[in-house]
Amino acid sequence: MKAVRFHEFGGPEVLRYEDVEQPTPGSGQVRIRVAATSFNGVDGNIRAGYMQGPIPVELPHTPGIDVAGTVDALGDDVDEIAVGDPVIGFLPMAGAGAAAEFVIAPADILTGAPKNIPLADSAALPLVGLTAWQALFDHGNLTAGQRVLINGAGGAVGGYAVQLAKEAGAQVIATASPRSADRVEAAGADEVVDHTTTGVTAAVTEPVDLVLNLAPVPPEQLAALVSLIRDGGTLVNTTVWMPAPSDEERGVRGIDLFVRSDADQLADLVARVNTGELRVEVAQRVALADLSALHAQAGAAELPGKTIVTL
Secondary structure, X not given: OEEEEEOOOOOHHHEEEEEOOOOOOOOOEEEEEEEXXXXXXXXXXXXXXXXXXXXXXXXXXXXXXXXXXXXXXXXXOOOOOOOOOEEEEEOOOOOOOOOEXXXXXXXXXXXXXXXXXXXXXXXXXXXXXXXXXXXXXXHOOOOOOOEEEEEOOOOHXXXXXXXXXXXXXXXXXXXXXXXXXXXXXXXXXXXXXXXXXXXXXXHOOOOEEEEEEOOOOOHHHHHHHHHHEEEEEEEEEOOOOOOOOOEHHHOEEEEEOOXXXXXXXXXXXXXXXXXXXXXXXXXXXXXXXXXXXXXXXXXXXXXXOOEEEEO
């Protein structure tokens, strides 16, 4: 089968499109014929060797944490999934990824794919959708009537976070560049702050209950966001190389989010896609053979939204 792998850490040029042996599922596993994976920022960091501590991949390594595809074969002790089922999942980060024609996945991390969008497009949902969900509700405890500031809402996680927060009945303030402002507003933001011309702390004049930081801002800018949070509120930070600040005197918690695979939460997100409550947006589609060029594009400039890698 065809796959993209890297045999050493380094720049996008280490990615090789090559022939590899087709894998066989073990107990509790399934083999998936991949329709698509997606690009996430962590893919570039893993490839470059920056994540060897928290994500110790073995070389050669196939990237691709998200997977959408069709179950092709079952290992022993798999009862709830059948050959032919369309599924999606957030694969174990240290294992072989889905930038390949086939990938092995633990059966218990998978859920049925959305029924109302192309199977390949649903690869845009797992990691970023789960990140948004866990940030807002598992860690931020967001409820109806609260105010949330989503800093860096123009990216893929931000798009889901805005939709989910608005659906939960929160008032959503979002920062975005002019390039993504219309998309963020269409997702449901009540107020969009252009962070390229306006300081966030100056623009947000009333306290918020929750700040979700998705942007790689300098430490001093991240710390300044704490001043916008009411006493007892929360800041959830996804840029985990920079510790989340807090204010113990006012009871403001700072939480660094490490997203985890959760099939039940993913199934809930899929159900929302099926009912139209949650939109899956794909900015561009790239062929597997062009994955190295995509990594180079991501390293040179911000991608224009979620990119899927199709087989």
